[in-house]
Amino acid sequence: MNNNNNNNNFKSNAFFFAIGVLLIILSCALESNWWSLFVVLTYAIAPLPNIICSNLSYEDFSDGSSSNEVGYFFTSIFIISGFGIPAVLTHIGVITTLSATLSIVGGLMVYGTIIGYRFFFSRRYEYDSIY
Amino acid sequence: MSVRYQPLDTDMYANEIRGNTISYGPRSFNIDVSRFFFCMHKIFPSRSIVVGYLSGILFTVGWWLFFDALIYSKYNKLEVQIGIWDWIPGLLSTLALIIINLINQEALRGEDDYGDEYMPNAKLCAFIGVSIALAALGSSLTIFIMEYVIPQLQGPVKFCGGEIVLQNVLIFISAMIFWFGRNSEENDDYL
Numbered sequence: 001m002n003n004n005n006n007n008n009n010f011k012s013n014a015f016f017f018a019i020g021v022l023l024i025i026l027s028c029a030l031e032s033n034w035w036s037l038f039v040v041l042t043y044a045i046a047p048l049p050n051i052i053c054s055n056l057s058y059e060d061f062s063d064g065s066s067s068n069e070v071g072y073f074f075t076s077i078f079i080i081s082g083f084g085i086p087a088v089l090t091h092i093g094v095i096t097t098l099s100a101t102l103s104i105v106g107g108l109m110v111y112g113t114i115i116g117y118r119f120f121f122s123r124r125y126e127y128d129s130i131y
Numbered sequence: 132m133s134v135r136y137q138p139l140d141t142d143m144y145a146n147e148i149r150g151n152t153i154s155y156g157p158r159s160f161n162i163d164v165s166r167f168f169f170c171m172h173k174i175f176p177s178r179s180i181v182v183g184y185l186s187g188i189l190f191t192v193g194w195w196l197f198f199d200a201l202i203y204s205k206y207n208k209l210e211v212q213i214g215i216w217d218w219i220p221g222l223l224s225t226l227a228l229i230i231i232n233l234i235n236q237e238a239l240r241g242e243d244d245y246g247d248e249y250m251p252n253a254k255l256c257a258f259i260g261v262s263i264a265l266a267a268l269g270s271s272l273t274i275f276i277m278e279y280v281i282p283q284l285q286g287p288v289k290f291c292g293g294e295i296v297l298q299n300v301l302i303f304i305s306a307m308i309f310w311f312g313r314n315s316e317e318n319d320d321y322l
Contacts, residue, residue, distance in 0.1 A: 068179060068183070069179050069182060069183040069309075069313055070183070071183070072179070072180055072182075072183025072184050072187060073183050073184075073186060073187040073190070073309065074187065075184075075187070076183070076184045076187030076188050076191065077187050077190065077191045079188075080187070080188055080191035080192060080195065081191060081195070083195075084191065084192075084195035084198070084199075087195070087199070088195065088198060088199045088202055088203075091199055091202075091203055092202055092203055092206045092207070
């Protein structure tokens with residue numbers, strides 16, 4: 001039963017990851033304008049500080065140590081940069097609003113699959129928070 | 132005339148035990164609240180998560196406002212472009228954020244492992260950090276007024292100048308949130 005559940009989660013994660021990548025590539029290919037591909041970079045780097053800083057904290061059951069907070073800080077920097085790059089590029093008129101929204105939604109889906117992977121398949125987060 | 136006093140009923144299951152069919156008032160019920168609080172930390176984000184993410188979001192929104200002004204003014208070749216001097220308030224604010232948040236709070240209060248010996252240095256560091264942050268705020272306001280308000284610029288040019296002020300205000304708020312949110316006394320992370 002548990003194994004079956006894990007398989008379903010795995011499939012849905014892969015599904016959303018594929019859709020996110022598809023949306024980002026669509027946002028570039030529809031306008032034949034590949035500037036919005038930079039969003040992939042920020043959302044790919046985004047979970048890294050969280051992972052590093054949560055492994056640095058030596059208390060298992062608390063998420064109140066200060067190294068974790070630094071991790072949240074840098075993670076949110078990368079997440080907001082994922083919104084900021086398409087916003088600035090749209091403001092100067094390099095990419096259209098359609099490709100900006102597509103790339104933002106696709107990037108959020110890719111980031112969500114990484115969060116979901118950590119939530120479902122990492123035993124460490126059984127007692128920890130999902131964020 | 133005799134008054135018959137009923138004894139106070141403290142047992143909430145008394146009615147069921149005695150087998151009384153008549154119930155006086157609402158039936159008391161008992162829910163084990165701790166069973167709900169056990170999973171609460173997975174649903175509601177704890178204070179450290181809120182503080183970390185909120186200050187990071189404010190910090191990055193501020194810097195992206197500045198980059199927007201920089202790129203927009205350079206790309207559209209506006210009359211007043213963001214020059215090398217306009218970087219200084221933002222960099223000072225970031226430096227102040229780093230200085231303020233590097234101070235150990237126990238050393239600042241003179242508690243626990245740290246005695247009173249480190250307290251003057253910690254207070255000096257806090258003073259320097261806060262004054263740098265306020266200086267950055269003031270310098271951003273100065274740049275905005277001298278470059279954009281006094282020449283009476285209008286439209287997107289003035290908006291680009293206002294974004295420098297907004298950037299510094301947001302970074303200042305994020306520094307204060309990250310400082311006071313992490314270090315306040317009560318710790319409600321242990322639910």
